[in-house]
Amino acid sequence: MALNPPSNRLWWKEPIHGIELAWIIIAFLWGLFMFFFMIAWHFIGDQNLSTETYRLQPEAFVEKVEAFAEEYQLMDENGEPVEIDGVPVISPPAGGDVYMLGRLWEWWPILELKKDQSYRFHLSSADWQHGFSLQPVNINLSVHPGLEHVLTLTPTETGDYGIVCNEYCGIGHHNMSGLIRVIE
């Protein structure tokens, strides 16, 4: 039994049980398959996390986001800036760069994107780590201060999508939210 030394001192020379051998082979092949499938998805799949990342000062990122927001602020028919719950709505040109800033405790600004258009999506934090969690799509990314993560993002459905924070970021963590609106 497992609490006593093996009675056969040459236990490493014993034959392996057939069932065990079969299972080892299955587990091994399955492991290989799973390994290759991750690689394969880079070729056959449309969801692969970009690794394009730049180091910068958090303040420098905040400036970029503010400049971006000013440039592409959405205006209503009276020429007034559009806001939702006090947050400006930004409508960048399709295919361009868009910025999303995480800070205590909001995702800023609100983005209006077009369905089936690709955007270069820049994501970073002004202060602590945050968790970018796009809902109900369920895309979840870690966000670090000082690291600007750039991915090419293509919304595939229209509607209002919430962003919540899923990295604990202090007492207002559960109040941290944002919005991406996708239109035709």
Add this chain to the structure above:
Amino acid sequence: MTTIDHGAISAPVAAVQYRTCPFTGRRIERSAELLIRVNAVAAVLFLALGGLFGLLVALTRWPAVQLLPADWFYLVLTGHGANVLLFWIIFFEIAVLYFASAVVLGSRLAAPKWAWLGFVLMVVGAVMANYAVLHGDSTVMFTSYPPMMAEHWFYLSLIVFAVGALIGVFVFFGTLVVAKNENTYNGSVPLVTFGAITAAIIAVFTLAAGAIILIPTWLWSLGFISGIDTLMYKLVWWGMGHSSQQINVSAHVSIWYAIAAMVVGAKPLSEKVSRFAFLMYILFLQLASAHHLLAEPGLSSTWKIVNTSYMMYLAVMGSMIHGLTVPGAIEAAQRRNGYTRGMFEWLTKAPWGNPAFSGMFMSLVMFGFLGGITGVILGTEQLNVLMHNTIYVPGHFHGTVVAGTTLAFMAMTFLVVPLIFQRDIVLPTLAKWQPYLFGLGAGGISLFMMGAGTLGVPRRHWDLAMTDAGIPYEFAPGAYLMMGLNGMSAILAATGGLLFIVLVVASIFWGPKLDKPGAKLRFPLHDDGAKAVSEYGSEGTFKLPGTIMLVTIFFVSFVLYYFINWKYLSDLWLFN
């Protein structure tokens, strides 16, 4: 019944005292026994505290209840993680290491004074950490990601605790040397000890990673260092955080083998395969933090793929092997015990009324199905994005570390109390039910948190309704249902946990004494348990149809669930 061996073997100080266990025939040394006792008691006390915190957290996350205010919620959650994952688990593991060396090998403990020092440091660290957390300025979660900063006490307490644990690990290694030199056993170490050695080797690696990251962080909190790189911190921190889970797995798998041996007389199918599977854990302990970093910026895909799989998932293979050999060994033993009818008589006629067995078997099943499969999914490069940092993650690890490790440790305690404390279990009817209550609750919290996570519910989050958020967001009604069911399961688990603590404490203090001649155990061991080392070793060739069926069901579930997640992934917005 204490027998004293005078000078039979060279002992450094005074005489080493041994007694012979009337139930297993093992020689048990006094100081080893004492240290196992104190570590086990400390473990159970921290489980009581941490479990209470867990219940409070779960009741707060039940939207209809939302028990605690936000600041207390985050504080208590930090305390929950630290008390259960670090203190309960590691105190118990030190007890397991002393058991697997001194008791299993019939040896004395190498350096009892050092072992006491380690114990005291661990207690000081654990108490200090609770002080720092309850004091309120260290609500940083037990992961304490910078640049969020805790009080310096908090980091220091973890360092002190880790040093204590490291001393315990070295006492274990020392004991192996003593046993070898004093020839207390013949041939190779038993499988259970082998598993414990695996755990201890990984522990050294783990505690080193912990020191590398916590010491600079501590200095940072004192103002000696200006900043900590956030990505580097996560990389090294998870070198501790994840490898310590591999210690848990090695420890609880050893316990599965130990309980199966003691309760149904199981022998490993083949020593070679089981040992090889343990070895996989050491050799292919992935660059352990990699699969915690799949959603981080700045790390290449190649790095992620290679380090989460080392090309072929060999550590996963190790667990899958144990997943066959443990039930296989039980099936073979039960067939030898005469339960040969059909595919499953061996299982239906197993000692389900013995809490050590039922706890162990449920731990085995839930670890595989709830914890194991989902762990592989979470650790797959692209799939991680689907549930990174959602409450799916705590769901997954309550499958591994609660339904798996904790349940196994509880099951083991029902053997440790009679054998090491020499007191029988009180209230046997309640004891019989304890594993089912806790197991069901733990399985429930695991499952329902995973369910909520697939609906996007964030982890470590006080208010699902997001009432005070700048821009409101409504989670699906299903998310509320899941969190409610989670709360109810938490009540079940907490009841099972409380019952466990009451039973253990009451048995230790008031249980019937077992050191009288002729005493009988309420939950008897298998007859083989009493026999001396005779013809133990690998199990011969038995047909194992039941086990084959179990692993087939497991494998099919694994493959199906794996592809379901790729299907979910392919429905997401496109990104690259």
